[in-house]
Amino acid sequence: MDEKIETRKILERAKEGEEISSQEAISLLRSRNLESLLDLKNTADLLRRRQAGDTVSFVINRNINFTNICEQHCNFCAFRRDSGEEGSFFLESEEILSKARSALSKGATEICMQGGLNPKAKLGGKSLNYYLNLVSTIKDHYPQLHLHAFSPQEIEFIAREDGITYGDVLMELKEAGLDSLPGTAAEVLSERVRKIICPEKINSQIWLEIIASAHSLGLHTTSTMLCGHIETVQEQVEHLEHIRTLQKRAINQKYPARITEFILLPFVGQNAPSMLRKRVGRDQPCLEDTMILTAVARIYLGNVIPNQQPSWVKLGFNGALVALEWGCNDLGGTLMEEHITSMAGAIGGGSLEVEQLQMGIASTGRSYRQRTTLYDDALSSPG
Numbered sequence: 001m002d003e004k005i006e007t008r009k010i011l012e013r014a015k016e017g018e019e020i021s022s023q024e025a026i027s028l029l030r031s032r033n034l035e036s037l038l039d040l041k042n043t044a045d046l047l048r049r050r051q052a053g054d055t056v057s058f059v060i061n062r063n064i065n066f067t068n069i070c071e072q073h074c075n076f077c078a079f080r081r082d083s084g085e086e087g088s089f090f091l092e093s094e095e096i097l098s099k100a101r102s103a104l105s106k107g108a109t110e111i112c113m114q115g116g117l118n119p120k121a122k123l124g125g126k127s128l129n130y131y132l133n134l135v136s137t138i139k140d141h142y143p144q145l146h147l148h149a150f151s152p153q154e155i156e157f158i159a160r161e162d163g164i165t166y167g168d169v170l171m172e173l174k175e176a177g178l179d180s181l182p183g184t185a186a187e188v189l190s191e192r193v194r195k196i197i198c199p200e201k202i203n204s205q206i207w208l209e210i211i212a213s214a215h216s217l218g219l220h221t222t223s224t225m226l227c228g229h230i231e232t233v234q235e236q237v238e239h240l241e242h243i244r245t246l247q248k249r250a251i252n253q254k255y256p257a258r259i260t261e262f263i264l265l266p267f268v269g270q271n272a273p274s275m276l277r278k279r280v281g282r283d284q285p286c287l288e289d290t291m292i293l294t295a296v297a298r299i300y301l302g303n304v305i306p307n308q309q310p311s312w313v314k315l316g317f318n319g320a321l322v323a324l325e326w327g328c329n330d331l332g333g334t335l336m337e338e339h340i341t342s343m344a345g346a347i348g349g350g351s352l353e354v355e356q357l358q359m360g361i362a363s364t365g366r367s368y369r370q371r372t373t374l375y376d377d378a379l380s381s382p383g
């Protein structure tokens, strides 16, 4: 069938609210005809309006990376260091507390906390004790801050170090005050890709199992995809299918928590280890490819995950504003500091002021609102 006719047929069905198949998503990702691309963009924008409204949301949050010492060697990672290596860090509780205090003074409602897999991160010989202490360091002092922390990879690391189950780790962290989990470390949920870019990481099934377990225990999560490196369009869609199935499972099983948003994280290779950098052959994300995938993700996931966010750190702020026309309804957070992608050579910087977010959104002709981590209206105001 002619590409334009096929694309139009798929998009017409999507506009009627129907779910598109994996094969149809692959066809959309392959379309490069200008008319088809415009149709794709307009459909994603229409569905975004219908599923999430016209107002663009953002959260006042602060990133805290408590250590960059990591036992793994992911081939895209410019953040990790060995213990004792120049540039390595491992924050003390007082430093973490001081960052949380300063975030609160700037109106933050959320702390997003992640770190490397540091075998020395133990208290009384237990990894879980160290992480529980991290949680209580923040929550005992500032219970009003939503603590969004620890990827499924970190959960697996704690469980492996202490010889306990993922469920035990999640339950204990939740009881200590953990509020939700970032759905990072997903990279691309395809074993071929993972073997090349992150061979030491948990496999797709374990990532999915830990996220499902979090949902069943009442911990909301986000979902992400690291795109624009060696993955094929089929593997991109395989990833989207895993995410859609996971959310449907949470809905069908009536789990108390869900995936709150989908975030596309385009690969930044400037300071990445040379093997992957050479293989990708590009240091910054390709905006066109990222926008096409953004639109397809809106169409593929929007019926069950209405919130979609671009990464201004990776795309640059202007690139993120463009993504608001391709299916995104949220602009993420102020972050206040960012190390992981900035160390990879990203152009977007590591911090945005609330006014910058508001003015950027207003420049697109849309209204804005400050939200909580879970997309309720936020009550805090900066200052």
Ligand code: SF4
Pocket (backbone or CB within 6 Å): 070, 071, 072, 073, 074, 077, 078, 079, 080, 115, 116, 117, 153, 198
């Ligand atoms: S991506 Fe995470 S797990 Fe992989 S090397 Fe970097 S810090 Fe470690």
